[in-house]
Amino acid sequence: MLRIEHLVKKYEDFTLDCSMEVRPGCVTGLIGQNGAGKSTTFKAILGLIHRDGGKVEAFGKDVEEFTVKDKQKLGVVLSDSGFSGYLNIHDIIPVLANLYGTFDKDFFMKQVQRFGLPTDKKIKEFSTGMKAKLKVLAAISHRAKLLILDEPTVGLDVVARDELLELLRDFMEAEEDRSILISSHISGDLESLCDDLYMVHEGKIILHEDTDVLLSDYALLKVNSSQYEKLDKQYILRHKKESFGYTCLTNQKRYYLENYPQTVIEKGSVDEVIAMMIRGEA
């Protein structure tokens, strides 16, 4: 559905170089801290900034060769985009209908009602959550095949975030072969939605894993110094010195559960895995 090979973007003090794939029927998450390169990746994929190298293909075609019709198969939310605050929902309907021949007004209005968005209020008077929901609704109301969503949940409270995630699940279930690429700096937003996760750090992909595997096979071992010395380290991805000894990250939890029954082995959250990947030593 979307294939990114060595997408390179160079700024004075930052270089992005990432490869990723979004498979048909799958939701792929891109997790990274502030400044890791998420927005740069999304903008470069969409050709909104010049890329310095690499290849981006969607639907089997180089995105640089995309026609207006190809672009209609995309639904996009960017973190720094939105509608003019002086418009209301009634005003933006003709805008969306003009932009997308396949805009489904009935679906859009149904969702507007479902999420209780005011139709007569100016968008500048919307709350952060209302604006975020409107951006996503606008991106999914023209039967797009691929959604590219940069931090759509940023600034949302728990309830609003869950509602948005539910909307995206409904989008996936409505038709086969739809896909989503979604970013967040909060992994909890993504682990319940995504089939696989990429982690970007300082412009590089430092981990790619199926979400199920990440949650079932990754673990944190807490060992003292002498346990650490004796530990078989072939499945240890990172280690970090602690006051009690070491924390070690593995992607083979079962191996250590079977062979080191005395060791404290904790099921790490995605956030803990990320923290170890970034701060631990290889």
Ligand SMILES: Nc1ncnc2c1ncn2[C@@H]1O[C@H](COP(=O)(O)OP(=O)(O)OP(=O)(O)O)[C@@H](O)[C@H]1O
């Ligand atoms: N136009 C630009 N000129 C120079 N540097 C830039 C520009 N845009 C982004 N950068 C740099 O690229 C790096 C990645 O920024 P980017 O916005 O992609 O991060 P991000 O992962 O989206 O972060 P956040 O979660 O804070 O939005 C940062 O170091 C940023 O300063």
